[in-house]
Amino acid sequence: MRIELKNVSFSYNSVKAVDKVSLEIDSGKTLCLVGPNGSGKTTLLKLVASLIRPKEGVIYLDGKDLKTFDINEIAKMLSYSDPHLPRTLPARVIDFILTSRYPFHKAFQYFESKDDLELVDFLSRELKISHLLDRRLDQLSSGELQRVVIAAALAKKPKVLLLDEPSAFLDIRYRFEVMDIVKKYVAKYGATSIVALHDINIASLYCDTVALLNKGKIVACGPPSDVFSSKVVEEVYGVKVEIIQVGSYYVAFPLPNYRDRQHT
Numbered sequence: 001m002r003i004e005l006k007n008v009s010f011s012y013n014s015v016k017a018v019d020k021v022s023l024e025i026d027s028g029k030t031l032c033l034v035g036p037n038g039s040g041k042t043t044l045l046k047l048v049a050s051l052i053r054p055k056e057g058v059i060y061l062d063g064k065d066l067k068t069f070d071i072n073e074i075a076k077m078l079s080y081s082d083p084h085l086p087r088t089l090p091a092r093v094i095d096f097i098l099t100s101r102y103p104f105h106k107a108f109q110y111f112e113s114k115d116d117l118e119l120v121d122f123l124s125r126e127l128k129i130s131h132l133l134d135r136r137l138d139q140l141s142s143g144e145l146q147r148v149v150i151a152a153a154l155a156k157k158p159k160v161l162l163l164d165e166p167s168a169f170l171d172i173r174y175r176f177e178v179m180d181i182v183k184k185y186v187a188k189y190g191a192t193s194i195v196a197l198h199d200i201n202i203a204s205l206y207c208d209t210v211a212l213l214n215k216g217k218i219v220a221c222g223p224p225s226d227v228f229s230s231k232v233v234e235e236v237y238g239v240k241v242e243i244i245q246v247g248s249y250y251v252a253f254p255l256p257n258y259r260d261r262q263h264t
């Protein structure tokens with residue numbers, strides 16, 4: 001599903017969180033949002049998730065204005081993972097994941113189907129959370145909870161997958177495994193994914209396009225190789241960095257006290 005944003009702006013009262021953002025993402029592609037704290041990544045995801053409406057501009061899904069979609073259609077085609085939401089819920093992991101299947105239930109269907117359970121079983125094995133299914137969400141570690149949240153997002157088999165910092169809290173192995181799963185999912189189902197990330201290393205490996213936000217505006221957008229230069233990163237984050245390229249992988253080393261250096 002092709003996603004297009006045209007001059008989209010959003011303010012929380014006096015705070016302009018997203019400022020005239022235009023973006024295009026084709027089916028089967030992953031766009032990565034990077035940028036400092038408070039730069040508007042989560043707000044942009046919430047706009048595409050239809051949780052908030054643009055004050056200006058239009059969001060199109062396959063050429064159709066997002067605000068003309070029925071809420072049930074949106075519930076079926078779009079997953080948005082909020083890593084903070086389920087932290088305090090005293091619900092079981094399996095029940096939380098199964099809530100993603102509710103939009104597909106028939107009227108008066110009170111129980112999950114065999115297919116729903118098979119899907120949860122498959123995703124739990126992929127994300128290595130099978131042993132956690134009977135545990136409560138508020139009794140999981142942050143990394144375990146993060147994997148559960150991603151399983152719930154995928155359980156909908158969404159056409160649009162919106163992930164807010166999916167690699168946060170994950171150890172080095174799961175950071176890669178989870179993004180591998182997301183990438184495979186997007187390719188297999190021709191879904192479109194927008195992922196907010198702080199980790200530019202992961203962004204350079206897994207995203208087709210990177211959009212770098214600062215103060216609600218896109219300051220650079222393109223393939224990771226175009227966006228991740230030390231000049232751009234320094235301007236936006238206000239720290240000196242050395243960008244090292246290993247194949248298609250970019251690593252940013254902050255150099256807090258380093259002054260005289262040639263930049264890439």
Ligand SMILES: Nc1ncnc2c1ncn2[C@@H]1O[C@H](COP(=O)(O)OP(=O)(O)OP(=O)(O)O)[C@@H](O)[C@H]1O
Pocket residue numbers: 012015016017035036037038039040041042043044
């Ligand atoms: N519910 C809200 N009410 C008022 N202001 C908000 C609200 N949510 C976010 N903001 C403000 O909007 C701006 C963008 O916030 P947003 O959460 O989109 O940033 P972000 O890039 O996701 O940051 P982070 O990397 O810290 O998650 C910030 O200035 C933030 O303080």
Ligand SMILES: [Mg+2]
Pocket residue numbers: 041042043164196
């Ligand atoms: Mg955020």
